[in-house]
Amino acid sequence: SQTIHQWPATLVQPVGSPLSLECTVEGTSNPNLYWYRQAAGRGLQLLFYSVGIGQISSEVPQNLSASRPQDRQFILSSKKLLLSDSGFYLCAWSVSRGQFSPEKLFFGSGTQLSVL
Amino acid sequence: KQEVTQIPAALSVPEGENLVLNCSFTDSAIYNLQWFRQDPGKGLTSLLLIQSSQREQTSGRLNASLDKSSGRSTLYIAASQPGDSATYLCAFTETGANNLFFGTGTRLTVIP
Numbered sequence: 001s002q003t004i005h006q007w008p009a010t011l012v013q014p015v016g017s018p019l020s021l022e023c024t025v026e027g028t029s030n031p032n033l034y035w036y037r038q039a040a041g042r043g044l045q046l047l048f049y050s051v052g053i054g055q056i057s058s059e060v061p062q063n064l065s066a067s068r069p070q071d072r073q074f075i076l077s078s079k080k081l082l083l084s085d086s087g088f089y090l091c092a093w094s095v096s097r098g099q100f101s102p103e104k105l106f107f108g109s110g111t112q113l114s115v116l
Numbered sequence: 117k118q119e120v121t122q123i124p125a126a127l128s129v130p131e132g133e134n135l136v137l138n139c140s141f142t143d144s145a146i147y148n149l150q151w152f153r154q155d156p157g158k159g160l161t162s163l164l165l166i167q168s169s170q171r172e173q174t175s176g177r178l179n180a181s182l183d184k185s186s187g188r189s190t191l192y193i194a195a196s197q198p199g200d201s202a203t204y205l206c207a208f209t210e211t212g213a214n215n216l217f218f219g220t221g222t223r224l225t226v227i228p
Contacts, residue, residue: 107159
């Protein structure tokens, strides 16, 4: 069966510090991978998605970046965190059906990031 | 701009009651619509997925319907239980896109 691992579960970082959140998927090959952010009182916002190794699409301009060094590994990074980067970050995967129209999304357990 | 609205934002019901959660969207070119459950501080669990060609899906005590013409979806929960307490989110995918547009959710509390 497929599983998705996301860590750490919680993170407190000072403004201006770097960030690295990691997500790995097991039990499937060539998944579509996604990073979402959930700010307090707001809906989930898609930050990045990837349809293959080294292929990253950004949905919103920001000081965050994403990388996919391996087929089932997705990393969210920042060189310098801002207060506005605080939120709940969720990694997700879906079966790849070409580049468009994802089917069911399967989410990780999330990382609560507090930037102070 | 795509918008997904969920009403009510919060709902409390006594155990055993049947209830309906509402989701409305502005984009008629949807590919599919999903309902998710989120427990506090946790990730999302997909409950039901309705393709644009379908009108409803059922799983156990849950039934989701989709009316593209009116831009609405409902999640019906029968015989609610305290374990159903969570936030429920709907999200839709546009045809030809790779994004899900999420509502802000309905926080459900089932009182024993």
